[in-house]
Amino acid sequence: MSRETTRIALNGFGRIGRSILRILRSHDLPFELVLINDIQPLDVCAYLFEYDSVFGRYAGTVGFEKGALLLDGERVPFTHADDLSTLDLSGVDVVLECTGLGGNRAIATRGVEAGAGAVLISGPSGTADKTIVLGANDHELGDARIVSNASCTTNALAPLLRVLDEAYGVESGHMTTVHCYTGSQPTVDKPMGDFVRSRAAALSMVPTTTSAQRLTDEVLPHLAGRIEARAIRVPTASVSAIDLTVQTRSSVTTEAVRAHLKEQAVGPILGWTEQPLVSSDLRMRPESLVLVGPELSVSVGGLLRVFGWYDNEWGFSMRMLELAARMKQR
Incomplete structure (x- = not known):
């Protein structure tokens, strides 16, 4: 039986965003990365992904072209919107909000405004619908659309x-x-x-x-x-x-x-x-x-x-x- 694929977008390509992408590239997981969005120049983002002072150099090949990060010959769309709601995220199941600004409700909701099904914030947020920690209170997830992954x-x-x-x-x-x-x-x-x-x-x-x-x-x-x-x-x-x-x-x-x-x-x-x-x-x-x-x-x-x-x-x-x-x- 095939596994159901979760379509995700990364908003923010800092320490957590890059770690998530490394996990996706090194594990066989049922995710489709639809988009990465970060306001920093693409050449800098590609460089910091390939050469990491903590995790070491990426094992595959890294490149870039206009509008895309190139990983092992695969093209990952890359945008530079400072307001995520200006993009078309219809068809995205969950936006992983990794900018560090997701504690602000107006910013956290932009993924949903762009058409995504839900937003998961990579940090504390007093304005999220729910704060969920797997292994602690994940039974309370319910139908919350703006969720914080705590710290x-x-x-x-x-x-x-x-x-x-x-x-x-x-x-x-x-x-x-x-x-x-x-x-x-x-x-x-x-x-x-x-x-x-x-x-x-x-x-x-x-x-x-x-x-x-x-x-x-x-x-x-x-x-x-x-x-x-x-x-x-x-x-x-x-x-x-x-x-x-x-x-x-x-x-x-x-x-x-x-x-x-x-x-x-x-x-x-x-x-x-x-x-x-x-x-x-x-x-x-x-x-x-x-x-x-x-x-x-x-x-x-x-x-x-x-x-x-x-x-x-x-x-x-x-x-x-x-x-x-x-x-x-x-």
């Missing part, structure tokens, strides 16, 4: 909390994400809205905030107010981690929780490793979170500590595609 950290945290809460009951907890630097931070000291985020990203560890606390409250409302979350931005270019400590209602032991989580972490959302890995070993892992068995422990007082890695670009991009397919299937 990479929320995609890592929320499914883990759901599993722990269903098994043991989560009373309260604290999560710290040890997060690689991103394009929101400067390479040299530069005035920003946040004092510490004004500092050079590759030179210091930066204690800061994360949207994961607010988004987890939204995705798992029955746990709202129970989980505190903070971030430490660190001077690495890819792969992040979460360090979660929770108090459970049921008594737990290290052995029992380790066995349960290992049973649950069979992909594609949660993964598992027993190996002594460092962050670079997790590059291009497809899971939302890879739990580290030897790092799991329960203190004498009953506090449960869980640690896991996530490729904040690659894993998040995998979820974008999987959620887009779900949106098509409704």
